[in-house]
Amino acid sequence: MTSFAQYLRAIWCIFRKDLQVEWRGRQGVPVMLVFALLVVFLFHYALQLSPGLQAGLAAGLLWISLAFASTLGLNRSISLERENHALDGLLLIPVDRSAIYFGKSLSNFVFTGLIAMILLPILSLFYQQNMFHPALILVILLGAGAYTGLGTLLSALSIQSRTRDVLLPILLYPLALPILIAAVEASRGILAGQPLRDLQTWLLLLLACQILFSAAGLMLFETTLEE
Amino acid sequence: MPANTLTEMIMGLGVITGILLLYAFSLALRYRRTKR
Amino acid sequence: MHKKPPLLTLLDVLSAISFTAALALILFFTPTELTMGPVQKVFYFHVASAWAGMLSFILAAAGGIGYLATRKTRWDWLSLSAVEVGLVFGLIAILSGMIWARPIWNTWWVWDPRLTTTAIMEIIYLVYFLLRSSLDTPETKARLGAVYVIVSVITVPLTFLSIRLFRTIHPVVIAGGGGSVFKMTPRMLLAFGISLVVFTLILADFVCHRFRLARLNSQEDEEVS
Numbered sequence: 001m002t003s004f005a006q007y008l009r010a011i012w013c014i015f016r017k018d019l020q021v022e023w024r025g026r027q028g029v030p031v032m033l034v035f036a037l038l039v040v041f042l043f044h045y046a047l048q049l050s051p052g053l054q055a056g057l058a059a060g061l062l063w064i065s066l067a068f069a070s071t072l073g074l075n076r077s078i079s080l081e082r083e084n085h086a087l088d089g090l091l092l093i094p095v096d097r098s099a100i101y102f103g104k105s106l107s108n109f110v111f112t113g114l115i116a117m118i119l120l121p122i123l124s125l126f127y128q129q130n131m132f133h134p135a136l137i138l139v140i141l142l143g144a145g146a147y148t149g150l151g152t153l154l155s156a157l158s159i160q161s162r163t164r165d166v167l168l169p170i171l172l173y174p175l176a177l178p179i180l181i182a183a184v185e186a187s188r189g190i191l192a193g194q195p196l197r198d199l200q201t202w203l204l205l206l207l208a209c210q211i212l213f214s215a216a217g218l219m220l221f222e223t224t225l226e227e
Numbered sequence: 228m229p230a231n232t233l234t235e236m237i238m239g240l241g242v243i244t245g246i247l248l249l250y251a252f253s254l255a256l257r258y259r260r261t262k263r
Numbered sequence: 264m265h266k267k268p269p270l271l272t273l274l275d276v277l278s279a280i281s282f283t284a285a286l287a288l289i290l291f292f293t294p295t296e297l298t299m300g301p302v303q304k305v306f307y308f309h310v311a312s313a314w315a316g317m318l319s320f321i322l323a324a325a326g327g328i329g330y331l332a333t334r335k336t337r338w339d340w341l342s343l344s345a346v347e348v349g350l351v352f353g354l355i356a357i358l359s360g361m362i363w364a365r366p367i368w369n370t371w372w373v374w375d376p377r378l379t380t381t382a383i384m385e386i387i388y389l390v391y392f393l394l395r396s397s398l399d400t401p402e403t404k405a406r407l408g409a410v411y412v413i414v415s416v417i418t419v420p421l422t423f424l425s426i427r428l429f430r431t432i433h434p435v436v437i438a439g440g441g442g443s444v445f446k447m448t449p450r451m452l453l454a455f456g457i458s459l460v461v462f463t464l465i466l467a468d469f470v471c472h473r474f475r476l477a478r479l480n481s482q483e484d485e486e487v488s
Contacts, residue, residue: 258472
């Protein structure tokens with residue numbers, strides 16, 4: 001097997017492992033979902049929202065609850081490795097450690113995407129809006145990809161600190177701002193009925209974030225996890 | 228007729244100069260303290 | 264014990280003199296702007312400070328790359344110094360920006376892309392220190408600090424871009440405001456350019472001093488242990 005094939009295989013194994021652990025334990029995704037819903041309720045009352053929500057508020061609500069839930073998932077994903085010294089086991093795989101990064105980014109991405117897919121019908125129900133646009137799904141995929149790409153790298157940082165879980169949000173949110181702004185603006189445009197062509201710049205920005213953060217992960221993940 | 232914003236100008240330039248001086252001073256102080 | 268290099272003393276003197284000269288220039292040489300009045304003069308140092316803050320950020324990232332490439336502590340000292348000094352310049356830029364905005368837009372804060380990006384940069388700087396203080400060994404502080412600062416420098420242009428785009432779509436209607444755009448006469452341009460140079464000098468001076476402090480601290484720690 002060529003080393004590149006081994007590399008891809010490692011990514012797939014790590015990705016599959018994360019999904020299997022989640023499937024057997026089923027503690028991560030439900031918690032993320034409940035948290036996302038709670039955020040929606042909080043914002044509903046805090047901002048006095050009502051059905052017939054403006055596109056902008058709906059988009060904002062979607063992405064804030066998604067960001068919060070995703071951060072929870074990111075924390076959990078990396079914490080699981082720390083327990084039982086599973087991380088040490090991972091580090092022994094004779095493959096470039098960025099494979100861990102890509103494997104985990106992928107699993108984090110799937111979990112976040114899953115939450116998003118569940119949120120869409122719920123938000124549609126709460127606010128009497130149809131949020132099922134194919135274009136919106138594209139934005140969610142791009143946004144979640146970039147967000148979890150950045151978040152997975154930073155979670156490797158935060159897990160090594162004394163303050164652990166508390167640190168990830170403050171590391172992640174300021175750096176994820178361009179992702180969130182772009183995602184919210186693109187979503188808003190779609191919900192307001194704008195054609196995708198008008199929103200090209202935001203989509204390109206999301207793509208740029210994805211590429212740049214994945215590149216950073218590729219190059220820096222190994223260094224982050226050094227012993 | 229230009230607006231009378233002289234006080235704001237003094238405040239602005241004062242804050243800038245003040246913080247620069249404060250920081251320079253803090254550096255000197257910290258250096259001396261570490262040298263003990 | 265490292266003696267203070269004479270070059271640094273020269274830089275000290277140069278920075279102090281050029282700053283005073285620039286201040287005098289701004290106060291007496293530049294014209295008073297038509298609508299804004301004297302407060303416009305804060306602009307020269309405000310922008311120069313923001314510029315120095317940006318430069319510092321890039322310097323910090325260079326320190327991060329240098330450390331990861333060589334694992335020599337002095338690169339970490341550079342990062343640390345650049346972030347701290349950048350924090351100071353950012354603070355100056357934000358405060359002076361607010362003081363400048365007040366009489367013009369009748370508000371203490373404007374969601375202007377440059378000001379907002381500077382504020383976010385400040386937070387990122389602060390988080391750098393929070394990160395370091397939550398780590399236990401000097402090696403981890405240096406290594407993870409370097410990773411963080413490198414990732415941060417990637418996001419700043421992206422952040423600025425996204426906020427800029429946001430603003431073109433959501434222009435903020437400000438009560439009683441005119442534009443901040445004013446034409447710069449040759450005298451103003453000269454003062455502007457000189458301010459940039461002066462603040463770059465001060466940046467270099469501060470970073471050098473902070474670097475020496477970092478080096479001294481590191482030696483003290485070694486002697487204790």
